[in-house]
Amino acid sequence: MSFSNDVKNELSRIETNDACCDKAELLGLLRMSGAIIIRGSNVGIHFSTENAALARRVLQLLKSNYQVQTEVVITRSRRLKKNNRYQVRVIPAPQVSKALTELQLLSVESDLKNPLLNNHCCKRTFLRGAFLGGGSISRPSSDYHLEMVTGNEDFAHSIIKVMHSFSLKAKLTDRKNDFIVYLKDGESITKFLSVIGAHNSMMDFENVRIVKEMRNNVNRVVNCETANLNKVVRAAVRQINCIKYIDQHMGLNQLPQALQDTARLRLEYPDASLNELVEYSGGIGKSGINHRLKKLQEMAVGLGMEMEKD
Numbered sequence: 001m002s003f004s005n006d007v008k009n010e011l012s013r014i015e016t017n018d019a020c021c022d023k024a025e026l027l028g029l030l031r032m033s034g035a036i037i038i039r040g041s042n043v044g045i046h047f048s049t050e051n052a053a054l055a056r057r058v059l060q061l062l063k064s065n066y067q068v069q070t071e072v073v074i075t076r077s078r079r080l081k082k083n084n085r086y087q088v089r090v091i092p093a094p095q096v097s098k099a100l101t102e103l104q105l106l107s108v109e110s111d112l113k114n115p116l117l118n119n120h121c122c123k124r125t126f127l128r129g130a131f132l133g134g135g136s137i138s139r140p141s142s143d144y145h146l147e148m149v150t151g152n153e154d155f156a157h158s159i160i161k162v163m164h165s166f167s168l169k170a171k172l173t174d175r176k177n178d179f180i181v182y183l184k185d186g187e188s189i190t191k192f193l194s195v196i197g198a199h200n201s202m203m204d205f206e207n208v209r210i211v212k213e214m215r216n217n218v219n220r221v222v223n224c225e226t227a228n229l230n231k232v233v234r235a236a237v238r239q240i241n242c243i244k245y246i247d248q249h250m251g252l253n254q255l256p257q258a259l260q261d262t263a264r265l266r267l268e269y270p271d272a273s274l275n276e277l278v279e280y281s282g283g284i285g286k287s288g289i290n291h292r293l294k295k296l297q298e299m300a301v302g303l304g305m306e307m308e309k310d
């Protein structure tokens with residue numbers, strides 16, 4: 001099963017007990033994927049999903065907050081993946097328009113002006129509803145990605161504003177006729193899951209994320225050490241080539257004693273780093289050794305050696 005479904009199953013089982021929060025969640029859910037049905041002078045609502053737990057939740061939220069008649073229609077998919085679709089229907093009746101009016105689902109005003117979103121607790125459940133209705137999230141083992149897709153641009157902006165009020169760095173993009181609110185970084189996704197109350201999923205996500213980041217850090221350190229090592233090895237190889245060149249074209253014996261000593265030390269310890277050479281030299285400082293090795297390179301070049309740049 002997908003991680004999105006795990007999250008939605010968890011969210012669908014959260015106990016509801018505050019009418020204010022329930023209504024804000026319904027607002028998010030219905031705005032995201034509900035449809036308003038007109039029958040004569042009455043209106044009804046259709047909400048359809050492949051997730052049975054979510055269908056039950058929508059039904060429960062509707063029934064416990066409004067005096068409405070409902071039915072659930074299950075359609076079996078003829079396609080191979082065989083997911084049933086559950087359609088929760090609110091039968092058109094006068095009470096339904098009362099519910100829709102309170103939720104301000106018929107209003108053209110932005111949801112941000114809806115008194116149902118005044119409370120912090122209700123902002124959380126509004127986001128939960130939006131995610132349940134049209135959200136998806138990638139498994140943390142792949143790229144970090146969470147999105148909510150809606151055809152309603154104004155609603156997308158409302159979701160983003162509400163997310164910003166939780167310091168979530170949500171962004172908006174559009175694809176054909178859809179507006180996509182998304183989060184791309186692991187930390188924000190963890191926080192979002194916590195805001196909407198998906199605590200178990202958040203822990204699962206976080207566990208994978210921690211292991212992944214640790215592995216990345218280890219790789220980074222190893223790469224860095226390898227790069228340093230390569231640099232040390234390249235420098236040593238170049239120095240040794242220079243010394244051999246001087247020996248062939250002039251003879252090491254012709255060098256001043258100090259340079260001769262350093263040249264022989266380098267040949268004796270071809271793998272040693274500069275610090276190690278300082279140690280083996282018995283009393284010459286790092287800058288002294290460094291200076292002499294540079295001098296040897298200059299001499300080799302002076303004698304006609306061609307040097308690669310690195």
Ligand SMILES: [Zn+2]
Pocket residue numbers: 018020021022119120121122123
């Ligand atoms: Zn509330």
